[in-house]
Amino acid sequence: MIVANKKPVGEIIEYVKDCNKILVLGCNECVTVCEAGGKKEVGVLASALRIYFANQGKDVAIAERTLERQCDHEYLEEIRDIADQYDAVVSLACGVGIQFTAEKYHSIPVYPGVNTCFMGATEQRGLWVERCQACGTCVLAYTGGICPISRCAKRILNGPCGGSSKGSCEINKEIPCAWQLIIDRLKALDRLDLYEKLFQIKDWSTDRAGGPRKVKREDVQI
Amino acid sequence: MRLTYPSSVKIVRVPCSGKVDVQHLLRAFEKGADGVYIVGCKEGECHYKYGNFRARKRVEQVQKILSDVGLEGERVQMYNLSSSDGPLFVKYAAEMDERIRKLGPNPIKARVKAKTRNQQAA
Numbered sequence: 021m022i023v024a025n026k027k028p029v030g031e032i033i034e035y036v037k038d039c040n041k042i043l044v045l046g047c048n049e050c051v052t053v054c055e056a057g058g059k060k061e062v063g064v065l066a067s068a069l070r071i072y073f074a075n076q077g078k079d080v081a082i083a084e085r086t087l088e089r090q091c092d093h094e095y096l097e098e099i100r101d102i103a104d105q106y107d108a109v110v111s112l113a114c115g116v117g118i119q120f121t122a123e124k125y126h127s128i129p130v131y132p133g134v135n136t137c138f139m140g141a142t143e144q145r146g147l148w149v150e151r152c153q154a155c156g157t158c159v160l161a162y163t164g165g166i167c168p169i170s171r172c173a174k175r176i177l178n179g180p181c182g183g184s185s186k187g188s189c190e191i192n193k194e195i196p197c198a199w200q201l202i203i204d205r206l207k208a209l210d211r212l213d214l215y216e217k218l219f220q221i222k223d224w225s226t227d228r229a230g231g232p233r234k235v236k237r238e239d240v241q242i
Numbered sequence: 243m244r245l246t247y248p249s250s251v252k253i254v255r256v257p258c259s260g261k262v263d264v265q266h267l268l269r270a271f272e273k274g275a276d277g278v279y280i281v282g283c284k285e286g287e288c289h290y291k292y293g294n295f296r297a298r299k300r301v302e303q304v305q306k307i308l309s310d311v312g313l314e315g316e317r318v319q320m321y322n323l324s325s326s327d328g329p330l331f332v333k334y335a336a337e338m339d340e341r342i343r344k345l346g347p348n349p350i351k352a353r354v355k356a357k358t359r360n361q362q363a364a
Contacts, residue, residue, distance in 0.1 A: 067268035
């Protein structure tokens with residue numbers, strides 16, 4: 021899922037301090053799982069903002085709403101009839117949701133309530149780690165399910181570099197060497213033949229470096 | 243035990259301090275509470291194992307939020323004691339009462355009261 025982190029309240033206050041009616045809009049998907057932008061976090065932010073504005077002596081109405089997702093037209097339409105009542109929307113969705121909301125409601129400023137960080141998984145409660153960088157050409161079949169693009173600092177494809185030491189990456193002892201993990205996994209799967217094979221030159225045109233990407237599926241478009 | 247504690251303290255009973263959520267604490271301040279404190283079991287003695295640890299983490303979260311929005315973080319506190327320790331309960335109640343009196347009333351209380359009065363008049 022997309023992992024995000026709450027923005028400091030002070031930063032959000034800077035965005036909305038001159039507004040009179042604010043909608044705090046959450047998302048029920050990834051940001052709920054990483055405890056940054058779900059219904060609970062919407063409630064906490066709204067409470068904090070109410071206390072702030074009351075303390076400033078201002079009468080500001082703060083509404084709370086959590087949509088199923090903010091990256092689909094149908095869900096964003098649910099606030100069509102109430103959106104223009106507000107001076108600002110603070111969206112706690114990931115960067116995708118914030119932008120989609122802003123595109124759909126272009127007459128109202130939409131401010132981010134979270135910092136979107138990476139695509140990752142929940143290693144344990146309170147700890148989310150990066151696993152995928154959306155390179156567009158997945159090579160996990162050849163590396164025992166461990167990604168050398170996202171987990172290797174150098175994104176190399178044919179084994180560890182000279183800096184791999186005692187199973188750790190040279191940039192930080194706490195980061196495991198991805199290729200060490202791959203070799204160990206392939207050994208356990210008895211597929212070290214995959215390691216021996218040289219990788220084809222990777223098609224990087226599907227990576228971000230080529231500019232914003234899109235996926236088109238003519239078979240599902242009418 | 244027939245001990246007395248300050249009448250400024252109002253008790254809300256919960257089955258475990260871990261039941262108290264960040265939103266409960268914040269809502270109390272929104273509605274004009276001067277101070278809120280959670281009294282939980284001693285660490286390591288929670289019947290539900292980690293409830294009192296969760297409560298402490300939530301209190302720390304709210305302390306940070308309050309200081310970010312202009313209220314004093316010390317208005318919310320966490321205490322641990324054994325449920326049979328009456329004298330300690332009284333001591334903490336008196337300590338919290340003293341602390342809040344020093345800090346003064348919740349700055350948004352006057353606004354909250356005026357708003358409620360206007361709503362009732364309307």
